[in-house]
Amino acid sequence: AALPALLARMPKAELHIHIEGSLEPELIFKLAQRNQVALRYASVEALRQAYAFTDLQSFLDIYYAGASVLLQEQDFYDMAWAYFEKAKADNVVHAELFFDPQTHTARGVAMETVMRGLSRACNDAHDQLGVSGALILCFLRHLSEEDAFATLEEAEPFLELFIGVGLDSSERGHPPGKFERVFARAKELGLHRVAHAGEEGPAAYVRDALDLLGAQRIDHGVRSIDDPALMRRLAAEQIPLTVCPLSNLKLCVVGTLADHPLPALLAAGLVATVNSDDPAYFGGYLNQNYLETFEALPQLGPREAYILARNSFDASFVSDLRKERWT
Ligand code: ES4
Ligand code: ZN
Numbered sequence: 001a002a003l004p005a006l007l008a009r010m011p012k013a014e015l016h017i018h019i020e021g022s023l024e025p026e027l028i029f030k031l032a033q034r035n036q037v038a039l040r041y042a043s044v045e046a047l048r049q050a051y052a053f054t055d056l057q058s059f060l061d062i063y064y065a066g067a068s069v070l071l072q073e074q075d076f077y078d079m080a081w082a083y084f085e086k087a088k089a090d091n092v093v094h095a096e097l098f099f100d101p102q103t104h105t106a107r108g109v110a111m112e113t114v115m116r117g118l119s120r121a122c123n124d125a126h127d128q129l130g131v132s133g134a135l136i137l138c139f140l141r142h143l144s145e146e147d148a149f150a151t152l153e154e155a156e157p158f159l160e161l162f163i164g165v166g167l168d169s170s171e172r173g174h175p176p177g178k179f180e181r182v183f184a185r186a187k188e189l190g191l192h193r194v195a196h197a198g199e200e201g202p203a204a205y206v207r208d209a210l211d212l213l214g215a216q217r218i219d220h221g222v223r224s225i226d227d228p229a230l231m232r233r234l235a236a237e238q239i240p241l242t243v244c245p246l247s248n249l250k251l252c253v254v255g256t257l258a259d260h261p262l263p264a265l266l267a268a269g270l271v272a273t274v275n276s277d278d279p280a281y282f283g284g285y286l287n288q289n290y291l292e293t294f295e296a297l298p299q300l301g302p303r304e305a306y307i308l309a310r311n312s313f314d315a316s317f318v319s320d321l322r323k324e325r326w327t
Helices: 003-009 025-035 044-049 056-067 071-090 101-105 112-128 147-159 176-188 205-214 222-225 228-236 245-250 263-266 284-297 302-314 319-327
Strands: 012-018 092-099 132-140 166-167 192-197 217-220 241-243 272-274
Touching: 003 284, 003 302, 012 217, 012 241, 012 272, 012 302, 025 044, 025 205, 025 302, 044 205, 056 101, 071 092, 071 112, 092 112, 092 166, 092 245, 101 112, 101 132, 101 147, 101 228, 112 147, 132 147, 147 176, 166 245, 166 284, 176 192, 176 205, 192 205, 205 217, 205 222, 205 228, 222 228, 222 241, 222 263, 222 284, 245 284, 263 272, 272 284, 272 302, 302 319
Parallel strands: 012 092, 092 132, 132 166, 166 192, 192 217, 217 241, 241 272
Antiparallel strands: none
């Protein structure tokens, strides 16, 4: 009975949150009105009704449609600020936010507009909420290597405003190797590197993300469970996995939370973390992910709660000095 309270109140970091996936239907409609953008849905309720996903692509189609209301710097600020308020309520003390600039620049929004709105929200969250935030620029893997290179170049004037690069969107048919040279360039620029791998794609994509992209963390990575040699490597090298249980449930990566591999990943000594992915679409922010996952899996108790919170700080890209003060 004390476990839900422990999960809710413990300080934690969130390392896998797409900020465009925190856009709630109410804010989508508010921004659509503010910006005179037409939506394919008549109401907040009609939009929410469309949130019945069968796989990753069925979600991404609606997620990109939702992001189409973001035009002005203030829109990006309002979206990120709303997330930070939710994070604060969940006792998140540090969040590393993914953003998808290509979704916006393809519609004519300037990179500067995206960067300034999001980074101003990070600064205000630090000053007003005591939540630290950092930005990770994600390349859309369904687009070309050339497009990713152009995006990284456009972001170079704002290098001090983001800490790393990631890789997201449709995984199947878009293996990590497609972006080997872009990630090499990101490393040269001193950026951290993460990649979605082993969500819908095979365990081999996790290995490729490590070997070809130099990924320092794997986003999702749950399909690693299929490959015992890879599991031993992830444990030996302490490569963090940013696991997203409610996302996996809603996108049918797992049948039920009771079947989720999180306990097996922890038991194998992996640095697994719990995250919300796209909380406005998948039925809950970070504490909801912890609560429902622990409720469904009796192998998870107070000891695992502590380990997951500690892992979230260990796996973060904040300085080791600051980690020492946290843990
Ligand atoms: C995503 Cl759940 C998920 N997987 C891959 N790419 C994404 N972008 C936003 N959410
Ligand atoms: Zn994700």
